[in-house]
Amino acid sequence: MALPLIRVHWLNDSRAFRVLFLLEQLKLDYEIVSYRRDEDFRAPAELKKVHPLGRAPLIELEDRSTGKKKVLAESGYIFQYILSHFDTDGVLKNNDPDMAEKIQYYLYYAEGSLHPPLTVEFVLLMARKAPVPFPISYLVGMVTRKISSKYSAGELKNQIDYVEAEIAKNQGFLVGGKLSGADILISYPLMSVFDLGLAQKKDYPNISKLLDNLSTLDSYASAKKKDESLASDD
Template identity: 40%
Template sequence: MTQEKIILHWLNFSRAHRVLWLLEELEVPYELKLYERDEDYRAPPQLKKIHQLGRSPILEIYPDGNEDPIILAETGYIMSYILENYNPKGKLVPESKRNQELVKYYLYYAEGTLQGILVSLYVLGETSKRAPWGGRTIGGLVAKGISKGYYLPEAFSNLDFLEEQLSKQPGGYFAGDKLSAADIILSFPLNDDLFSNRAAMNRVGSDISSKYPNIKAWRKRIVKEPGLIRANEIIKKDL
């Protein structure tokens, strides 16, 4: 593994924390640049100087001292790149081929299917708050109808799916009997974006933890992972 300079651009309340967690788990050297959202919950304009879309996470890589960096965006892609290029010991890689492919699936699924549903529920839930004063009632009713008619059933369908997937894994993780990148990528939509988010829980109608005991047990398990604990402590100290 070459000694490359790696910079993680981390934004609060974003998907970037999973990349920090992965880097900590793999003990990959990196620099951390922290950003905070503005009062409108938007990312600061400085991120657009790194990547035109101004989203986080962004991974900036300087190969072999080269001054022209490789810029990576999108959480699943960044995590795949890290696993392929900075993991010579094969840590977090399941033993079986089946579970290895399952990890790849979850890297796409978490961002492509699950996250889209949760973001849509969030946006629709904000409609009545952000609509012009005279249209808040109508806007709220329309948004509630869309959520109830489509996005809530989709959310519960996905939770049912994930609950069943965990039931098939004897170790209580998503791809094998120990932590993998599948658990790390799913931590944000399941934990931060839903079960640990009071507003999100209100949008789905109730505390649904009891309906999903396997997910509940998984959540309790991953918050004890050493890499996540270190990542949390780093942010707590530096932000």
């Protein structure tokens, strides 16, 4: 049976890169529909025509015979669906049932546990950088640093420490000593932690090595090229 047409609804400065990375690793054909954030860093209203929440990434699957369409939202679910239905050669699968179950766990973990404190830290960082006059800027800085120190910074460190230890136990990957969809999904938040200066690579050698290894893959390079090309389009 022919695979459906895969259409990626891509948004700049979003988590959509990981979906491109996954599709490239599985050598799947796909189309890209690109969108740009507005001046308030919000997704455009056009995305709500694809899915009511209007968020990205979204995957649209179109049956080549009937034209019937299905829209997948939420990165973890998108990964789970693609891996379950389209990884026909087992490129990113693990034949050990326990390891396969652990991969599923990380598809939930990355979005459910790792991302929330990272998102809070990102929002607090953006608030501190907002162009507001003194003394409001001082008050904003004081409040955001308090929130960070009392909650998000410590919780983010807890999550990163956990991932560092898991990679150390699994020969450089999250599960079973081999590349899986979990590594691709978790790569974005891990990269973001370093890019935002929320942690230092020297303190997390196993995470740093995983990210370095991922960046050498042809699939990563191809996805990165497409992502950067789309981001540079006006």
